[in-house]
Amino acid sequence: MIRTLTTGRTGPLILLAIAAILLFAVAPIALSPFRLSLLARFLCVAMVAVGIGLAWGRGGLLTLGQGLYFGLGAYVMAMHLKLADAGPGGVPDFMTLYGTGEVPWWWEPMRSPVVTLVLIVLVPATLAAALGWAIFTRRVRGAYFAILSQALAAAFAILLIGQQQTTGGTNGLNGFRAFFGYDLTDPVNQRMLFFIAAGVLLVMVVIARQLMVSRFGELLVAVRDAEDRVRFLGYDPAAVKTIVYVLAAVMAAVGGALFVPIVGIISPTDIGVVPSIGFLIGVAIGGRATLLGPVLGSIAVSWAETSVAEQFPSAWTYFQGALFLGVIAFLPGGLASIVRRRRAAPVTEPEPDPRPEGRTL
Amino acid sequence: MDLLLPQLFAGLSLGSVLLLAALGLALTFGQMGVINMAHGEFMMAGAYTAFVTQALVGNAGVSLLVALPAGFLVGGVLGLILEATLIRRMYHRPLDTLLVTWGVALLLQQVARDVFGAPNVDVSVPTWLTGAVSIGGLALPKTRLFILAIAIVCVLALAVVLRSTSLGRRIRAVVQNRDLAEASGISSRATDRTTFFIGSGLAGIAGVAVTLLGSTGPNLGMSYIVDAFLVVVVGGIGHIKGTVIAAAALGLMQAFFEFSTTASIAKVLVFVVIIAFLQVRPQGLLVTRTRSLA
Amino acid sequence: MSDATGEEIDLASAEALLGTDTDRFRHDYLEIRGLRVAFGGFVAVRDVDLTVTQGDLHFLIGPNGAGKTTLIDAVTGLVSATGSARFGGTELLGRGTHRIAREGVGRTFQTASVFEELTVLQNLDIAAGARRGPMALLRRRRDTPEAVEQALEMTGLASHRHTAAGVLAHGQKQWLEIGMLLVQDAHLLLLDEPVAGMTHAEREETGELLRRIGSQRVVVVVEHDMEFLRSFADSVTVMHQGQVLAEGTVAEVQQDPAVVEVYLGDPAAEGKQ
Numbered sequence: 001m002i003r004t005l006t007t008g009r010t011g012p013l014i015l016l017a018i019a020a021i022l023l024f025a026v027a028p029i030a031l032s033p034f035r036l037s038l039l040a041r042f043l044c045v046a047m048v049a050v051g052i053g054l055a056w057g058r059g060g061l062l063t064l065g066q067g068l069y070f071g072l073g074a075y076v077m078a079m080h081l082k083l084a085d086a087g088p089g090g091v092p093d094f095m096t097l098y099g100t101g102e103v104p105w106w107w108e109p110m111r112s113p114v115v116t117l118v119l120i121v122l123v124p125a126t127l128a129a130a131l132g133w134a135i136f137t138r139r140v141r142g143a144y145f146a147i148l149s150q151a152l153a154a155a156f157a158i159l160l161i162g163q164q165q166t167t168g169g170t171n172g173l174n175g176f177r178a179f180f181g182y183d184l185t186d187p188v189n190q191r192m193l194f195f196i197a198a199g200v201l202l203v204m205v206v207i208a209r210q211l212m213v214s215r216f217g218e219l220l221v222a223v224r225d226a227e228d229r230v231r232f233l234g235y236d237p238a239a240v241k242t243i244v245y246v247l248a249a250v251m252a253a254v255g256g257a258l259f260v261p262i263v264g265i266i267s268p269t270d271i272g273v274v275p276s277i278g279f280l281i282g283v284a285i286g287g288r289a290t291l292l293g294p295v296l297g298s299i300a301v302s303w304a305e306t307s308v309a310e311q312f313p314s315a316w317t318y319f320q321g322a323l324f325l326g327v328i329a330f331l332p333g334g335l336a337s338i339v340r341r342r343r344a345a346p347v348t349e350p351e352p353d354p355r356p357e358g359r360t361l
Numbered sequence: 362m363d364l365l366l367p368q369l370f371a372g373l374s375l376g377s378v379l380l381l382a383a384l385g386l387a388l389t390f391g392q393m394g395v396i397n398m399a400h401g402e403f404m405m406a407g408a409y410t411a412f413v414t415q416a417l418v419g420n421a422g423v424s425l426l427v428a429l430p431a432g433f434l435v436g437g438v439l440g441l442i443l444e445a446t447l448i449r450r451m452y453h454r455p456l457d458t459l460l461v462t463w464g465v466a467l468l469l470q471q472v473a474r475d476v477f478g479a480p481n482v483d484v485s486v487p488t489w490l491t492g493a494v495s496i497g498g499l500a501l502p503k504t505r506l507f508i509l510a511i512a513i514v515c516v517l518a519l520a521v522v523l524r525s526t527s528l529g530r531r532i533r534a535v536v537q538n539r540d541l542a543e544a545s546g547i548s549s550r551a552t553d554r555t556t557f558f559i560g561s562g563l564a565g566i567a568g569v570a571v572t573l574l575g576s577t578g579p580n581l582g583m584s585y586i587v588d589a590f591l592v593v594v595v596g597g598i599g600h601i602k603g604t605v606i607a608a609a610a611l612g613l614m615q616a617f618f619e620f621s622t623t624a625s626i627a628k629v630l631v632f633v634v635i636i637a638f639l640q641v642r643p644q645g646l647l648v649t650r651t652r653s654l655a
Numbered sequence: 656m657s658d659a660t661g662e663e664i665d666l667a668s669a670e671a672l673l674g675t676d677t678d679r680f681r682h683d684y685l686e687i688r689g690l691r692v693a694f695g696g697f698v699a700v701r702d703v704d705l706t707v708t709q710g711d712l713h714f715l716i717g718p719n720g721a722g723k724t725t726l727i728d729a730v731t732g733l734v735s736a737t738g739s740a741r742f743g744g745t746e747l748l749g750r751g752t753h754r755i756a757r758e759g760v761g762r763t764f765q766t767a768s769v770f771e772e773l774t775v776l777q778n779l780d781i782a783a784g785a786r787r788g789p790m791a792l793l794r795r796r797r798d799t800p801e802a803v804e805q806a807l808e809m810t811g812l813a814s815h816r817h818t819a820a821g822v823l824a825h826g827q828k829q830w831l832e833i834g835m836l837l838v839q840d841a842h843l844l845l846l847d848e849p850v851a852g853m854t855h856a857e858r859e860e861t862g863e864l865l866r867r868i869g870s871q872r873v874v875v876v877v878e879h880d881m882e883f884l885r886s887f888a889d890s891v892t893v894m895h896q897g898q899v900l901a902e903g904t905v906a907e908v909q910q911d912p913a914v915v916e917v918y919l920g921d922p923a924a925e926g927k928q
Contacts, residue, residue, distance in 0.1 A: 062456045062459070064459075131636070134636060134640060135636075135639070138639060138640055138643040139643055140639055140643050142455065142456065143390075143394075143396050143455055143456065143459065144594055144639075144643075146396070146456060146459060147396075147587075147590045147591065147594055148594070148635075148636070148639075150587055150590075151587050151590075151591055151632055151635075152632070154587045155628060155629045155632045158625045158628050158629070159625050159626070159628070159629050161625060162623055162624065162625025162626065163625070210793070210795075211793070213795045214792060214793050214794055214795055215780065215781075215784060215787065215791065215792045215793075215794065215795075215796055216792040216793055218773060218777045218780070218781060218796075219781055219784075219792065221770070221772060221773060222770045222773060222777075222781050225770055225771060225772055225773075226768055226769075226770055226771075228733075228752075229764075229768050229769075229770065230781075231752040231753045231756065232731060232752060232753075232756050232761065232762055233753075233756060233761075233781065233782050233785055233835070233839055234753055234756035234757040234785030234786070234839065235753055235785050236751075236753045237753075273583065273587060274583070277460075277463055280460065284460065314471060314474065314475065317467050317468075317470065317471040317474075318467075318468060318471050320464075320467055321464045321465065321466070321467030321468035321471065322464065322468065323464065324460055324461060324463055324464025324467065325447070325461050325464035325465060325468070326464075328457050328460045328461045328464070329447055329450065329451065329457070329461045332454070332457060
């Protein structure tokens, strides 16, 4: 049933329609403004998960540092919002508080809304392309890549903390009043932000699906499973990996950019080593190599975090630790593999596959 | 010259801390290929061992000397439990091991938070380690010198174990060819367990050592783990010598960059250098040349 | 699934896939001069000269550790080497592996390496697609390319086109690899033990297929099976300790006293194969 819905021709359209109805019609009625804005936040995190699903689930790139790109998108957006709040030629409040009271040159481009939107995509894409190409052409892979990507996020968080006068340091950037001219305290505008996040997430899922069913998607799985073999067929695996790494980076950055007006704050604690690995757990639970698994898993984990942390603050860390341990060790295909196993049970499978990832849900 | 020497010492001192944190990883990650993200939490366990020992013993000097072997045992036993329950099921899934041990790291942190409280605790420095030694007008803190000494002792001990004991020969045999080693009667299970015990125990010693430099908290491990892995990657898999050189090099770089910029910029610069270095030598400083595909 | 009987090589489809246009292969030849590969202090291949022309099914034999696979690794860019290896007038040494592949050099491995989680069809389609543009890559595969269809028929895997390649029988995987080389349009095929682990009937079929391919393209086969060698080799190069020991037809090589001493005549050496 689910397989036909995601791999057939009309199936995806039906699923998309259901998701759109749920997000655009049901959610605004069923949820209070507070819950709706909470869900909007979850959707932003889910955007990161879509990218990780492609890079890790399909491409085998264990990117432990998506916080870097999430943070780049978020800070570019936050810088624009701070500058816009300060007015033309104005100085953001925290700079007069902690710094020299002068706007540094690299903040200036973010005064323009158009340039900001371009930079939200361009900055992470350029960085990911440069880093990815450098790393992948030298065949740094597997654990080495994972460790490097993690160090990237760590270095970025340290850099931000150290530059209190120009980045807000550990406090981050917060206290935004308006989003491209719209008052952020107005519930109507908050709902509009939710709709934007929902729409963007749906577009990302469509892009991810097209990639998965395309020839590029097949090539990506081939690179994941036997990189050298692909090379002997005349492809450059570094190019394939760089493309998917850049795509994942851009998705994370867009999620970060929308996170800022919805949540109202971005700080180094949202992008360091811990949150960067945290992005992965939802992807793993939902099924890393599937289309919808990462999105649904990520939203479920965000929701669980909020509900558990509301009632038992310290229990969440235990819960998260147990999730990592349990899911990765004992259910590497995620919940999607259970759905598939139950459905596939009557059909005679040739032999049990030790690695359930790699097929479409 | 007057400016150079303090930086040189600061760098070597930082390098010795990095080396202690990375030495156990050089064994578990470098020799066995297991990516243990809970290694930092084993350090944290070592640090809390020092704290508990001091509460029990009282005398700071005696407790430090007791805590060093005790920390080794605590770290080693934690490692043994982890190896026996989880890691041994996952030798063929290295990347997944990374995430599973990350889950273990989160659990251990929260246990520490619940047992010892979220605020940091302090371990007193023994009187014979307070103050500084003055060499050529340069004041070298005794604690830093002591840590440098511990690092050197650990490296030498490990080198002796790997080179000259039958255990070391077994470890090297299993690392080089697991199947052949088993066929020649070496129990790779026992060797895996022993290797992991020693590697994790070294993390415990590192934890005890860093209590001399600052306070101990549940997040102690987190602040070392990324750097420790980078040291092993730069040094080259399976080479203790490479790890030593890499730790010294990264420590010195950090100290010299810090001198001309700030600590955070220095950190980023060191990272840029590492990326550039891996362009030249993707497999680290020392490479074992093979004809295998991997 | 693992029952391979009934599926066999279809030589008629092989004809269709190979085509009648042999002109484009006429000037192909592999020319290796003074090739040397060293790992640290150990020299695995030294001063190897080897020329293989189109229409000559050439076998490379030698005891284990003679440097046969290393030679292929060097030609395909997997290990760095000094000297010269030219194909179709192009120097291969010093190029990246994927660029060498684009020059028309294809290879297989001792252990059949196909993309286990992809279907047979997807395996062949990827092999056929290294020259596809970005737009073609980003679209879904609407129809099966003709060469892929012919390769499916040739390898007898047409009815398994949607089967994951990982569950194929061993011999089928090796046929799939040869099929992938042909849809890749490799002009030089370097086959590392293509009939290892096959049944006698499968070997015969594979041999016939290789003979057919060899009449058109440049084919080098690394093989231990002496019977297979005697049945199908046009010419043979014997390697020993990284060097060429003898060269010629099967009969000539078998008479060579040096070869008899180090390889063919030594029952212990043959027992190890």
